[in-house]
Amino acid sequence: MEVLVLTTAPAGRSVLPALDLLDHRVRATAPSVTAFLAAGRCDVVVVDGRRQPHAALELAALVATAARGTPVVFVADEAGLTGLPRGHGVAQLVLADAGPAEVDARLRLARRGFGPRPGTGREHSEVVRVGPFELDAHAYTIRLQQRPLPLTHREFELLGALLADAGRPLSRERLLGLVDGDGTSPRAVDCHIRAIRAKLGAHRGSIRTVRGLGYVVPAGCPASDAPGGSRGRT
Known part of the structure; x- marks a missing residue:
């Protein structure tokens, strides 16, 4: 089984040590x-x-939401489970110190419930289009009206997350995880958002502030904020 671990840890198997005792292929990414x-x-x-x-x-x-059928398994410490809401698209939840038999069972149960439909494979869209924006995760670029935006790594991660879930407000706490290393204050997110807006020019209003929560890119954001601007396709 091909297991992709989303973590800041240097090795994916360190998230679930039991994976060392299983024959699944494990990769890690940010x-x-x-x-x-x-x-x-x-x-x-x-x-x-x-x-x-x-x-x-x-x-x-x-x-x-982006996985289109690939199951998501959530790993937590026992203390971190307190107060966590259920759902959120998670197929299985497993404790970090679970044994190999339990980990293997949960991975297989998750896959059984979210297997690909015949003939569709497991491919997911690498290009997301929202209004005048085009996010190409494979090329690691975001285009605005066909022109690449000169974004830093953290700016790309922030704008990319907002585009990938356009229409849904993302909290500062969620976005803060994308700028790890800039301190623990949500102000770090606000500073990056201001920098991104400055690079968007007439489209700076595409990133909207949700008071008391965070930011959102509307699913139907207009092609331009300038007077008379037309709406782009979503």
Whole structure:
């Protein structure tokens, strides 16, 4: 089984040590929707929720939406389970210290419930189009009206997450996980959003502030904020 682990840890198997005793192929990539889309096919996605369970659960929901049938397994420490809501597109939840038999069973149960439909394979869309924006996770680019935006890595991750789940507000806590290393204050997210808006020019209003929560790119954002601008396709 091909297992893709979304984590900041240097090795995917460290998230679930029991994987060392199983014969599944394990890869790791950054905990973001764009990194998931760029990682290629897998049978199961494992989201590391040990450090920031609530932010990781929001990531799991975003990945479940983008995965188009690939099951999501959420890993948490026992203490981190307190107060976590159910659902969010998670097929199975497993504790980080679970034994190999339980881990293997949960991976297989998740896959059984979310297997691909015959003839469709496991491919997921690598290009997301929202209004004048085009997110190409494989090429790691975001285009605005066919022109690549000069974004830093963290700016790409933030805007990419907003585009991947256009129409749904993302909390500052969720977005903060994408700018890890810039401190723990949500102000780090606000600073990056301001920088992105400055690069969007007439389209800066495409990223809207949701008071008390975070930010959202409307699913039907207009092609331009300038007077008389037409609406782009979604």
